[in-house]
Amino acid sequence: MALHFELVTPSKLVRSEDVHMVVVPGTEGDFGVLEGHAPVMSTVRDGAIEVYATASSQPERIEVRGGFAEVGDNGLTVLAEHVEG
Amino acid sequence: MASLKELKDRIKSVKSTQKITKAKQMVAAAKLRKAQAAAEAARPYATRLSAVMASIAGKVDTDGGPKLLAGTGSDKRNLLVVVNTDKGLCGGLNSNIVKEAKTRARALLAQGKDVEFYLVGKKGRAPIKRDYAKDVSREFDTSTVRNPGFAEAEEIADELLTMFEEGKFDVAHLVYPVFKSALAQDPVTVQLIPVPAPEGEVVAANGAAVDYEPDEEEILAELLPRYVKTQVFGALIEREASEQGASMTAMDNATRNAGELIDKLTIQYNRSRQAAITTELIEIIAGAEAL
Numbered sequence: 001m002a003l004h005f006e007l008v009t010p011s012k013l014v015r016s017e018d019v020h021m022v023v024v025p026g027t028e029g030d031f032g033v034l035e036g037h038a039p040v041m042s043t044v045r046d047g048a049i050e051v052y053a054t055a056s057s058q059p060e061r062i063e064v065r066g067g068f069a070e071v072g073d074n075g076l077t078v079l080a081e082h083v084e085g
Numbered sequence: 086m087a088s089l090k091e092l093k094d095r096i097k098s099v100k101s102t103q104k105i106t107k108a109k110q111m112v113a114a115a116k117l118r119k120a121q122a123a124a125e126a127a128r129p130y131a132t133r134l135s136a137v138m139a140s141i142a143g144k145v146d147t148d149g150g151p152k153l154l155a156g157t158g159s160d161k162r163n164l165l166v167v168v169n170t171d172k173g174l175c176g177g178l179n180s181n182i183v184k185e186a187k188t189r190a191r192a193l194l195a196q197g198k199d200v201e202f203y204l205v206g207k208k209g210r211a212p213i214k215r216d217y218a219k220d221v222s223r224e225f226d227t228s229t230v231r232n233p234g235f236a237e238a239e240e241i242a243d244e245l246l247t248m249f250e251e252g253k254f255d256v257a258h259l260v261y262p263v264f265k266s267a268l269a270q271d272p273v274t275v276q277l278i279p280v281p282a283p284e285g286e287v288v289a290a291n292g293a294a295v296d297y298e299p300d301e302e303e304i305l306a307e308l309l310p311r312y313v314k315t316q317v318f319g320a321l322i323e324r325e326a327s328e329q330g331a332s333m334t335a336m337d338n339a340t341r342n343a344g345e346l347i348d349k350l351t352i353q354y355n356r357s358r359q360a361a362i363t364t365e366l367i368e369i370i371a372g373a374e375a376l
Contacts, residue, residue: 008133010235010318012126028298041137042298043307068308070137079133081235081311 003035004075005051007062009083015051015062022076023050023059024069033076040071049078089361092354096347103343109174110336117267117329123232124264124322131315138312140295141305142282151302153246153309156279157255162199164222164254165189166245166277168261168320169209170328171228176335178262178270178327179208185272186260187216201254205241206324222253233325238318245317246310249278261320262327267334270327277316280309 002018023032025047031040044067050059066081087095142154167186169179186209190200201222204210214221225241227233245257257278262270275281297304 006129008130010127010130010238010315011123013129026298039295040298041141041295041304043304066311068137068304068311070133077133079130079137081239081314 003033003037006075006077007049007064007083008077008079010081014083019051020054020057021052023052024076024078025049026069033071035075037071037076039073040069042069043067044069044078044080087353087357089354089357092350092357096350096354099343099346099350103340103347106336106339106343110333110340113329113333113336117326117333120322120326120329121264124326127319127322131319134308134312134315138280138305138308141297141301141308144301151306151309153249153278153313154280154282154305157252159255160198162201162254162256163193164201164203164245164248164257164278166203166205166241166257166259166317167209167213168259168324169204169206170324171207172328173208174335175328175331176338178331180212181270182260182262182272183209183212185274186213189258189260189274190217203245203257205321227321233321235314235318238321239314242310242314242317245278246313254278259316259320261324264323264326264330267330270331275316277313280312 003021005015005017005019005022006013007015021032021034023030024042025045026042027045028042031042044064046063046065046067048061048063049067050061052059063084064078064080064082065084068079070077070079165186167182169182173179186202190202193200200217201220202213202217203223203225204213204221205225205227207226207228210221210224223244225237225244227237230237248254249257256276258274259277260272260274262272264270
């Protein structure tokens with residue numbers, strides 16, 4: 001069971017990998033995305049995305065600014081203008 | 086007939102010119118590879134963003150939609166955003182861009198519309214000012230940074246959006262070169278503001294209801310400026326690749342021309358040398374016979 005997660009900035013594809021869960025800081029509140037999540041489009045407030053590679057692992061934090069998240073059949077795609085770290 | 090020494094000096098100077106053009110050609114080739122890689126890397130973001138835009142824009146009716154999508158209701162005042170390079174030595178690239186911009190400006194003026202220019206890059210300034218000196222509203226300098234990237238695109242787009250909000254223009258077009266190959270870079274004009282309704286297959290054909298957070302209008306309002314930025318960024322990246330491609334081709338030609346010139350001069354040099362030797366021999370023989 002894995003969620004396909006992509007993080008894209010204008011200059012490059014930062015991440016494209018299968019992970020367990022991603023917690024996205026949406027404008028209207030954080031939401032976690034697991035595999036099979038219903039389709040959602042949401043703007044993302046400036047903050048950290050938490051990526052859980054496996055169910056038990058420590059989250060990896062990626063700071064994004066100017067983001068937009070889309071959950072569809074092919075997983076979660078985050079478009080961000082700036083990514084730090 | 087030039088003297089031997091003159092010919093020799095001439096050959097030497099052409100040779101050093103050839104060395105320079107050769108070096109510039111190789112530098113351009115290396116930079117072109119980098120620029121192409123950058124263009125490649127920028128593609129996923131642009132395609133995803135326009136896909137999202139297309140799926141949302143279909144759901145929001147344009148009449149009540151944001152101004153960036155619907156326009157101001159007039160198309161009187163036009164802004165031409167012309168993207169030129171900062172450096173020369175790239176063949177006809179800049180003059181082609183300027184030509185395209187001027188054609189566009191003339192067509193708009195003929196329709197009784199106002200035209201203003203927003204110039205990006207140094208090399209477009211002089212030729213455009215020659216004809217439209219008072220219509221250049223702003224020049225954006227990208228020559229201070231080594232590789233103009235998203236930060237510069239953002240700055241340009243922000244400035245354009247502010248100008249649009251202040252009502253300084255109704256329609257903006259972006260004129261920039263599209264990199265087709267090292268031999269062909271064609272200038273194109275695309276509408277930037279108002280954002281043309283994105284075309285593309287409507288996603289979510291599977292009938293799954295998509296949740297929007299916040300709602301469609303707000304997401305669209307946030308995505309539109311971002312779309313403009315992406316467009317400008319795309320233009321900057323294309324410009325970079327076009328500049329290097331054109332430069333490579335131009336320098337390749339220059340190197341070849343220099344080579345031909347050197348060959349010609351060398352033949353001439355050898356002939357004159359031989360002629361001089363022959364004359365000398367004849368003089369010696371004639372002198373010996375006279376004795």
